[in-house]
Structures are given as C-alpha cells and as structure tokens.
Amino acid sequence: MAEKSFKYVIVGGGVSAGYAAREFVKLGLKAGELAIISKEAVAPYERPALSKAYLFPESPARLPGFHVCVGSGGQRLLPGWYKENGIELILSTEIVKADLAAKSLTTASGETFKYQILVIATGSTVIKLSDFGVEGADAKNIFYLREIADADQLVEAIKSKKNGKAVLVGGGYIGLELGAALKINDLDVTMIYPEPWCMPRLFTSGIASFYEGFYKNKGINIIKGTVATGFTSDSNGEVKQVKLKDGRTLDADIVVVGVGGRPLVSLFKGQVEEDKGGIKTDGFFKTSIPDVYAVGDVATYPLKLYNELRRVEHVDHARKSAEQAVKAIKAQEEGKSIEEYDYLPYFYSRTFNLAWQFYGDNVGETVLFGDNNPESPKPKFGTYWIKDGKVVGVFLEGGTPDEYKAIAKVARVQPPVESLDQLAKDGLCFASKV
Numbered sequence: 001m002a003e004k005s006f007k008y009v010i011v012g013g014g015v016s017a018g019y020a021a022r023e024f025v026k027l028g029l030k031a032g033e034l035a036i037i038s039k040e041a042v043a044p045y046e047r048p049a050l051s052k053a054y055l056f057p058e059s060p061a062r063l064p065g066f067h068v069c070v071g072s073g074g075q076r077l078l079p080g081w082y083k084e085n086g087i088e089l090i091l092s093t094e095i096v097k098a099d100l101a102a103k104s105l106t107t108a109s110g111e112t113f114k115y116q117i118l119v120i121a122t123g124s125t126v127i128k129l130s131d132f133g134v135e136g137a138d139a140k141n142i143f144y145l146r147e148i149a150d151a152d153q154l155v156e157a158i159k160s161k162k163n164g165k166a167v168l169v170g171g172g173y174i175g176l177e178l179g180a181a182l183k184i185n186d187l188d189v190t191m192i193y194p195e196p197w198c199m200p201r202l203f204t205s206g207i208a209s210f211y212e213g214f215y216k217n218k219g220i221n222i223i224k225g226t227v228a229t230g231f232t233s234d235s236n237g238e239v240k241q242v243k244l245k246d247g248r249t250l251d252a253d254i255v256v257v258g259v260g261g262r263p264l265v266s267l268f269k270g271q272v273e274e275d276k277g278g279i280k281t282d283g284f285f286k287t288s289i290p291d292v293y294a295v296g297d298v299a300t301y302p303l304k305l306y307n308e309l310r311r312v313e314h315v316d317h318a319r320k321s322a323e324q325a326v327k328a329i330k331a332q333e334e335g336k337s338i339e340e341y342d343y344l345p346y347f348y349s350r351t352f353n354l355a356w357q358f359y360g361d362n363v364g365e366t367v368l369f370g371d372n373n374p375e376s377p378k379p380k381f382g383t384y385w386i387k388d389g390k391v392v393g394v395f396l397e398g399g400t401p402d403e404y405k406a407i408a409k410v411a412r413v414q415p416p417v418e419s420l421d422q423l424a425k426d427g428l429c430f431a432s433k434v
Ligand code: FDA
Pocket: 011, 012, 013, 014, 015, 016, 017, 037, 038, 039, 040, 047, 048, 049, 050, 051, 093, 094, 095, 096, 121, 122, 123, 124, 145, 146, 147, 264, 267, 295, 296, 297, 298, 312, 313, 314, 315, 316, 318, 346, 347, 348, 349, 350
C-alpha cells in the first residue's frame, strides 16, 4: 500500500484545521510540507453556518461562500488556496488507525501517512439516542447535525415534508438554533428537553425564560422535564411518532436530535494523556507525546484566567487554539518562545432576529439587568456572574458591537462589585464604564 510522508499532518479538516493552515502559511511554509486529512468531502468551512444560514428557506448560505476564515472576518480559503500554497488537502479520507510511537496514520483503504509533527483536530461527534438504546431511533428522518452532509440531508427532508411536523429533541445549542430554523421553514415545531429550562449549561432561569417566551410567541411548542423514550415509523421506515417518558406521544415527520457532543479522541486512546474527556495539552497545545499537538474541541488545556483545565466546544477557541499551536510549532523550530495561551471564553448564538454573546465564566451569583420581556419590540438584557465580589462573566442579548466589546472587557478585567442591587440598576452602564 502507498505511503506518503509530510513534515506536518493535521488530522481533521474542520475549523481548527483551516485556521492552522492559514497560520502555517503566514509563518512560512514550503510546498509539500503540510497535509490536511479530512473525512469530509469539502475544504475547511465555518461549521456554525450549518445550523443557521445554511437552513434559510431564502438565499441559504452554500459553499464556497463560508469556507474558513470568513467567520472571523478573514480571507476565504477556497480549495485552490491550499493548492497554491503547496498544501495537500486530502478529502473524503478517514484515518482509522493512529500509531503515535511510529508517527504514522492509516486510512480505511490501508494508505499510510507518516509525519514529523501531528496536529490532532478531529473535533466532536454527536451523541446518538441509539447510544442509550432508545427504541426505533434509527428510523428515517431522524437527523443529527455535525457535518455538511448531515445538513444536506436535513435540507432535503425540510423540502419534502413542507408544512409538516418537526420535533426537536434536546434544549441546548442545536435544539434552540434548529428549532428556530425549522420554524422559519414553516414547519410545526415542538421542542422537548429534560431540564426545567433551555440551555442550562449556560443560561440562568431568567435568561431562558426570555427565549422560551419568545419561541412560544413564534408558535413553537415547548415540552420540558421529559425525554424521548422511543419512536414509531411507517411502512417506509420513516419516523411517525415520538414517544415521551411522561406517556405522551407526538406526531413527527422530521426529528432533529441535539443531545450533546463527544470529542473524537478514540483513535489515540491509551497513547496520549487525557483529561475531562479530551486530550490533555499545555498552554501551547502540546500533548504528553512529543511532536503531537491537539486543538479545538478535542483539547483539554490550561485556561490561565481561571487556573483550571478546560475543554471548550466553541468556534472562537477552535480558531485561536489552532493559531496558538502553529505559532508554538514554528517558535520551537526557530528556538524562540511564545506566550502561553491566555483565553477569554467567548460563546454566541443567533436565532430569528435575536443574537447574544457571552464572555468569561458562568459561576457564582447572578444579576439580571435590562428588558427581558419576550413581548418587547426591541428586547435587550443581560446577566452578570459574580464570584468572590468580582464580575467574572457577562451575557448580553441584543447588544451593539461596542457593547459586546465592553462586556468582553469586563469579563477579562473582573472589576469588583460592592452592591448587587446597584449592579442590577446600572445594568449595561456598569460595563461601559470599565
Ligand atoms: P470540527 O468539528 O470543526 O472539525 C473536525 C473535522 O475532523 C471534521 O471535518 C471531521 O470530519 C474530521 N475528522 C474527525 N475524525 C476524523 C478522522 N478519523 N479522519 C479524518 N477526519 C476526521 N460554536 C460557536 O461558538 N458558535 C456557533 O454558532 C456554533 N455553531 C455550531 C453549529 C453546529 C451545527 C455545530 C456542529 C457546531 C457549532 N459550533 C459553534 C461549535 C464549533 O463549530 C466547534 O466548536 C468547532 O467546529 C470545533 O472545531 P474543530 O476543528 O475542533 O472540529
């Protein structure tokens, strides 16, 4: 079988891979030095588009429109860019075996890739209901969303089930973003999730009550405190009904499941140190194995600001960790040093005409400010998280670019707070004075 050898190999062709490639080129790359191996059939793209503009009924986003690095306002790297820069972009190719001691990767067809330096950028996969043995969960028209091929299948189903019924299983990012997308496509949408409110990983009950109210006003049904325990299908094998744990049954033409992700680390199990479900790295994204780096969703790294190891499944970190790893690789080659990664967590979402951003850490006491009435014509509200007398995290819905900049600064600076009542009254003014 064929064997190819590269100075650098990136395994995975998602967000991190694309930003890493751009950084390699920026810092100096010779033709033939870098290969990106991806099981997807397309060059790296901005994954967040898949649950947003990709699903719009009018003028949906399509490739090549959202290849990296447009999501952060950078140059769009079309497939030709990789060629021009002497980067081998090996698509539709899954690595099925990694031998870190032998510095080799093997594909499903038995091809071998050797490397001097490896960057692991395999991202996450979806948790499936069939993983917990939910009855009938393999019926047709039950969808998960991770890659562009998943989004294409969903788009086809949306077209063929016009005005039909959609059930969203899960009240996290996918649940909320897809709930909105399917509603915009005129489906009759029901969301179900086990928790007392949506997005409990980040939202307080005060934040969630706004989105739940807003979604209800859009005609979305929300069923909380229960889970899907089974599905029935018709004679074509297409999903017909969702059975809930509380005994209810919902009709469904389309089901979208978003019950969380799992980092893709299994290729490297037992070969590299892990922590918190990911591959453990230092502040340069170096793993416990020499010449092996891990970035994006799979990396569990020291979050300097909070002096703690964290794994972050969001796009901003995927981009920045990739750039940091490449800077570290290049610096090491040149005998130079760079600063340790000093990341300020940043998450965001957009649904309907809403948009929020969050910076920092969601721990401690909370203070809600502003107008979170879902009936308001222009709702604008936020929440501060306060720990040990300091503001450590800020959420804002409906902000301006300057206001988002201000809340990011607050989360970084961590200003002290004397009175929580006063903070609630000051609201955004507090942030703009920091
Ligand atoms: P990413 O998943 O981007 O890429 C991994 C790549 O590796 C994929 O191409 C995969 O096929 C490939 N791969 C895996 N195993 C392989 C193997 N064995 N061989 C070859 N290739 C392999 N975040 C945010 O902050 N805001 C947002 O709005 C959104 N929206 C959003 C929507 C949707 C639908 C998803 C699924 C995710 C988001 N995210 C997000 C999260 C964000 O997209 C995510 O954190 C980054 O894409 C992570 O980047 P990575 O490069 O680590 O993985």
